[in-house]
Amino acid sequence: MAVDVSQFYQVFFEESLEGLDNMESALMALDPQTIDAETINTIFRAAHSIKGGSATFGFTEVAAFTHVLETLLDEVREGSRALHADHVDLLLRSVDAMRLMIETLQAGDVIDPEDSKELKEQFEAILKGESFAGVTPQVAEEQAAPSTQNSTWQIHFAPHPEMLITGNEPIRMFRELSELGELHVECLTGELPSFESISPDSCYLSWNLTLQGCENLEEIKEVFEWVEDEADITYKSLKADEVKDYIQNAVDATGADNTVAPASDANQFMVDSMLQSPKNEVETPKAGPVETVVKEQPNVESISKNNAATTTTVAKTPPKPAEASIRVGTDKIDQLINLVGELVITQSMLGQLGEGDSEDFTQEKLLRLQEGLSQLEQNTRELQESVMRIRMLPISFSFSRFPRMVRDLSQRLNKKIDLVLQGEQTELDKTVMEKIGDPLVHLVRNSVDHGIESPADRVKAGKPEAGKVVLNAYHQGGNVVIEIKDDGAGLNRERILAKAIENGVVQAGDSLTDEQINDLIFQPGFSTAAEVSDVSGRGVGMDVVRRNIQELNGTVDVKSVAGKGSTFTIRLPLTLAILDGQLVRVGVENYIFPLVSIVESIQVNRNQLNRVAGGSQVLRLRNEYIPIVYLHEVYSTQADFHSIEEGLVVVVEFENNKFGIVVDDLLAQQQVVIKSLETNYRRVEGVSGATILGDGQVALIVDIAGLVKMGGATQALKQIESMVKRQPKVA
Amino acid sequence: MTKILAVDDSASMRQMVAFTLQGAGYDVVEASDGLEALSEADKSGFDLVLSDVNMPNMDGLTLCKELRTKPDFKYTPILMLTTESGGDKKMEGKQAGATGWIVKPFNPEQLLKTIKKVLG
Numbered sequence: 145m146a147v148d149v150s151q152f153y154q155v156f157f158e159e160s161l162e163g164l165d166n167m168e169s170a171l172m173a174l175d176p177q178t179i180d181a182e183t184i185n186t187i188f189r190a191a192h193s194i195k196g197g198s199a200t201f202g203f204t205e206v207a208a209f210t211h212v213l214e215t216l217l218d219e220v221r222e223g224s225r226a227l228h229a230d231h232v233d234l235l236l237r238s239v240d241a242m243r244l245m246i247e248t249l250q251a252g253d254v255i256d257p258e259d260s261k262e263l264k265e266q267f268e269a270i271l272k273g274e275s276f277a278g279v280t281p282q283v284a285e286e287q288a289a290p291s292t293q294n295s296t297w298q299i300h301f302a303p304h305p306e307m308l309i310t311g312n313e314p315i316r317m318f319r320e321l322s323e324l325g326e327l328h329v330e331c332l333t334g335e336l337p338s339f340e341s342i343s344p345d346s347c348y349l350s351w352n353l354t355l356q357g358c359e360n361l362e363e364i365k366e367v368f369e370w371v372e373d374e375a376d377i378t379y380k381s382l383k384a385d386e387v388k389d390y391i392q393n394a395v396d397a398t399g400a401d402n403t404v405a406p407a408s409d410a411n412q413f414m415v416d417s418m419l420q421s422p423k424n425e426v427e428t429p430k431a432g433p434v435e436t437v438v439k440e441q442p443n444v445e446s447i448s449k450n451n452a453a454t455t456t457t458v459a460k461t462p463p464k465p466a467e468a469s470i471r472v473g474t475d476k477i478d479q480l481i482n483l484v485g486e487l488v489i490t491q492s493m494l495g496q497l498g499e500g501d502s503e504d505f506t507q508e509k510l511l512r513l514q515e516g517l518s519q520l521e522q523n524t525r526e527l528q529e530s531v532m533r534i535r536m537l538p539i540s541f542s543f544s545r546f547p548r549m550v551r552d553l554s555q556r557l558n559k560k561i562d563l564v565l566q567g568e569q570t571e572l573d574k575t576v577m578e579k580i581g582d583p584l585v586h587l588v589r590n591s592v593d594h595g596i597e598s599p600a601d602r603v604k605a606g607k608p609e610a611g612k613v614v615l616n617a618y619h620q621g622g623n624v625v626i627e628i629k630d631d632g633a634g635l636n637r638e639r640i641l642a643k644a645i646e647n648g649v650v651q652a653g654d655s656l657t658d659e660q661i662n663d664l665i666f667q668p669g670f671s672t673a674a675e676v677s678d679v680s681g682r683g684v685g686m687d688v689v690r691r692n693i694q695e696l697n698g699t700v701d702v703k704s705v706a707g708k709g710s711t712f713t714i715r716l717p718l719t720l721a722i723l724d725g726q727l728v729r730v731g732v733e734n735y736i737f738p739l740v741s742i743v744e745s746i747q748v749n750r751n752q753l754n755r756v757a758g759g760s761q762v763l764r765l766r767n768e769y770i771p772i773v774y775l776h777e778v779y780s781t782q783a784d785f786h787s788i789e790e791g792l793v794v795v796v797e798f799e800n801n802k803f804g805i806v807v808d809d810l811l812a813q814q815q816v817v818i819k820s821l822e823t824n825y826r827r828v829e830g831v832s833g834a835t836i837l838g839d840g841q842v843a844l845i846v847d848i849a850g851l852v853k854m855g856g857a858t859q860a861l862k863q864i865e866s867m868v869k870r871q872p873k874v875a
Numbered sequence: 876m877t878k879i880l881a882v883d884d885s886a887s888m889r890q891m892v893a894f895t896l897q898g899a900g901y902d903v904v905e906a907s908d909g910l911e912a913l914s915e916a917d918k919s920g921f922d923l924v925l926s927d928v929n930m931p932n933m934d935g936l937t938l939c940k941e942l943r944t945k946p947d948f949k950y951t952p953i954l955m956l957t958t959e960s961g962g963d964k965k966m967e968g969k970q971a972g973a974t975g976w977i978v979k980p981f982n983p984e985q986l987l988k989t990i991k992k993v994l995g
C-alpha cells in the first residue's frame with residue numbers, strides 16, 4: 145500500500161515550529177549553572193521530535209542538522225557533558241536556523257545547506273572536543289552487510305526463560321523464517337522441569353532449526369533481532385552434502401533426547417558456546433552483492449541517496465504552499481456543534497408555526513412564535529460568541545517572542561533587564577493579534593532601549609542594577625488592554641518639549657499638561673533618543689505605532705513619571721469584525737457611534753454654549769470646555785433640530801480630549817457587523833465603515849477622529865486652551 | 876478487528892502511523908503521551924502497542940513498564956519507535972519489557988511489514 149506522506153507535511157511544519165518555540169523559551173529559562181532536568185528534557189524532546197519527523201518525511205537537511213544538536217543535548221541530559229553559557233547562545237541561534245529551514249520548506253522552497261553549515265560545524269567541533277564517538281549521523285557505515293553464498297543454515301535457538309514476558313513469540317519467528325526458505329524445526333525439551341515446578345511465564349524449550357534456500361545470514365538475524373539479548377542463538381552454515389546428514393542426525397538426536405535428556409543438552413550448550421566465537425570470522429568473510437544490501441536495508445540506502453542529492457529530493461516533493469490555519473480546542477468546536485443543534489431545534493419549531501393557513505394562526509401561536517423568536521435571538525448571539533471564540537488565541541502567542549528579544553537586546557546594549565509577562569492567557573482575535581505584533585515589538589524595544597538606563601546609571605539613581613519591563617494583558621469591558629511598563633528613567637519632558645518646539649508642533653509659549661507633552665511622542669518625526677541606535681531608531685516612529693493601533697480601532701497612550709518609568713497602554717477591541725455601537729439619528733439617516741468612544745449623552749441649554757475666536761462653538765460642561773461638532777454639517781445632510789436644545793449632544797473622547805457631537809436622537813445600542821466601505825465602495829473620510837441594520841437599512845459607522853478633524857474641533861481645542869489660560873478657573 | 880494503540884507526542888508521526896495502519900485495516904487508537912496511553916489501556920485491551928520513547932508527562936519506557944504490570948498487557952506485543960540505532964536504547968527498551976523496536980526514520984511500508992511480522 146502506498147501512503148502519500150506529503151499529506152502530513154503541514155502538521156509536521158506546524159508542530160515543529162511550535163516545538164522550536166518551546167525549545168526557545170526553555171532555553172531562555174535554562175540556567176547553565178543548575179540544569180533543571182525537566183527543562184533540558186523539554187529542549188531535547190523538541191529537537192528529537194523534529195529530527196524524527198524530518199527524517200521520516202525526507203527532509204534530510206533538517207534531520208542532519210538536528211542530529212548534531214540532539215547529540216549534544218542528549219549528552220547534557222545524560223550528565224556526560226557540562227552545558228556552557230555559550231552553548232546556550234549557540235543553541236538559540238540554531239533554533240533560528242531550524243525555524244528558517246522549516247519555514248523555507250513550508251513555503252515550498254529548497255533549503256540552502258550553506259545557511260546552517262557554520263552552526264553545524266560549531267556543534268560538531270564541540271562534540272569532538274571530548275572523545276565522543278558516533279557523532280556522525282545515522283548514515284553510519286553499518287552497511288557492509290555480511291552474507292555468504294551458503295544457502296543452508298543450522299540455527300540453534302535457546303531462549304532465556306523470561307523471553308516470553310516481553311511478548312516475543314517463538315512461533316512468530318519460525319513463521320517468518322519459513323518465509324525465507326524451507327524450514328525444518330526440531331524442538332529440544334530437555335530443559336523442561338517437572339510439572340509442579342513449571343512457571344507458565346517461562347520458556348523452557350529450545351530449538352534446532354534448519355533453514356534451506358536462504359543465502360543471506362543478515363536476513364535470518366533480522367528475524368531474531370529483538371531477542372538477541374534474550375536468547376542464545378548460534379548460526380552455522382552447512383555445506384550442501386552435510387545438510388542431508390545433518391537433518392538425518394537431528395532426527396535421530398530427537399529420539400535420543402527423550403531418553404538421556406540432561407546430559408545431551410549440557411553437551412549441546414557446550415557446543416553452542418564453542419560455535420559462537422568462530423562463526424563471525426568464518427561465516428562472514430565476503431561482502432554481499434549490492435542488490436541484497438539494498439533490499440535488506442532500504443532505510444540506510446534511502447538516506448545515503450538523499451544525502452548525495454539533497455536538492456533533487458526536496459525539489460521532487462515540493463510541499464504545498466502554506467495555508468493559514470488555526471488551532472482550535474475541541475471544546476470550542478463541541479460547543480459550536482451543540483449550538484447549531486439548538487438552532488436546528490428552534491428552526492423546526494418556528495417552521496411548524498408557519499404551517500397552515502392564515503386563519504389557523506391563533507393567539508396561542510403568536511405567543512409561541514414570540515418565544516421561538518427570542519430563543520432564536522439567544523441562539524444567534526451564543527453562536528456568534530462561539531464563532532468569535534474560535535478566532536481567539538491567548539496573547540501568549542504574541543508575548544512569547546519577547547523573552548528572546550529582550551535577552552538579545554539587553555546583551556547588545558549591555559543592560560540588565562528582567563522581563564515579566566502577565567496575563568498571557570488573555571484571549572484576542574487572531575487578526576488583531578497578528579497586527580498588534582509589530583507595534584508591540586516597537587514599544588518593547590523602545591522600553592528596553594530608551595526606557596531602562598544603563599546599570600551604572602541605575603545604581604547611581606539608587607535603583608537595582610537590573611531594570612524591569614512588564615508586559616501585561618487583561619480584559620476590560622469589551623476591550624483587551626495591553627500594558628508595557630518599565631521602571632526606567634521615564635520620558636524626558638524637557639527634551640520632548642524642545643523637540644516639539646523645534647518641529648513646530650507647539651509654540652514656545654504654550655503651556656502644556658504633562659499628559660499632552662507625553663502625547664507628543666506620538667507625533668510624526670519624533671525621536672528623542674540622543675543618538676539613534678540600531679535598536680529603536682529603525683525609521684519607524686511612535687506615530688506609526690499609534691496609526692497601526694488606531695487602524696485596529698484601538699488607542700495607545702503613555703503615562704510617565706520622571707525617574708520611575710513609563711507605562712504604555714494599548715486598548716484594543718476584542719475583534720475587528722463586530723463593533724459595539726450606539727445607533728443615532730440625524731434627520732432621516734442613521735449612524736453608528738463606536739460605544740467605546742462615548743462618554744455620555746446630554747441635553748444642553750443654549751446658555752451653556754460659548755463661542756471662541758474663529759467662530760467655533762464650545763460647550764461648558766461642569767468644569768470643562770468641549771468643542772461642538774454638528775454632524776449634519778460635516779456630512780452635508782439635513783437635521784431635524786433647529787437649535788441645539790432640540791437635539792442631543794453625544795460627548796465622545798478621542799486622544800484624551802472630549803468633543804460634543806450634536807445629533808437628533810439616540811436609538812438602540814447594538815452590536816453591528818462591520819462592512820468595509822473600501823471594498824464595497826471607496827474610502828470616505830470621517831466614516832470607518834458601514835453596517836446593515838435589522839430592517840435592511842445601511843448605517844454608516846462614524847470615524848470619530850475623522851469627524852472631529854473635519855468639524856474643525858481640533859482648531860477649537862487650541863482656542864479653548866488659550867481661553868483657559870486667560871481665565872484659569874471656570875466660574 | 877485488530878486493535879493497535881499508537882503513542883507519540885508528535886502529531887505528524889502519530890497521524891502518519893494511524894493513517895497507514897487504518898489504511899491496512901487495523902483499528903487504531905491514538906495517544907499523545909504515556910499517561911494518555913495508560914488511560915486508553917484501562918478502557919480496553921489492545922493487540923499491539925506502538926510507542927515513541929521520548930515523550931512529555933510519561934516516556935515510552937515507563938509506559939512499557941506500567942503496561943507490563945497490567946494482566947491484560949502481560950504478553951501484548953509492545954514496539955518502541957526509536958531514533959537510536961545504537962544498542963543502549965534498545966537494551967533499555969527490552970529491560971522495560973518491550974517486545975521489539977522500529978528504528979526511525981521508517982516509511983509506511985516498513986511500518987506495515989514490521990506490524991505484520993508481529994501480528995501475523
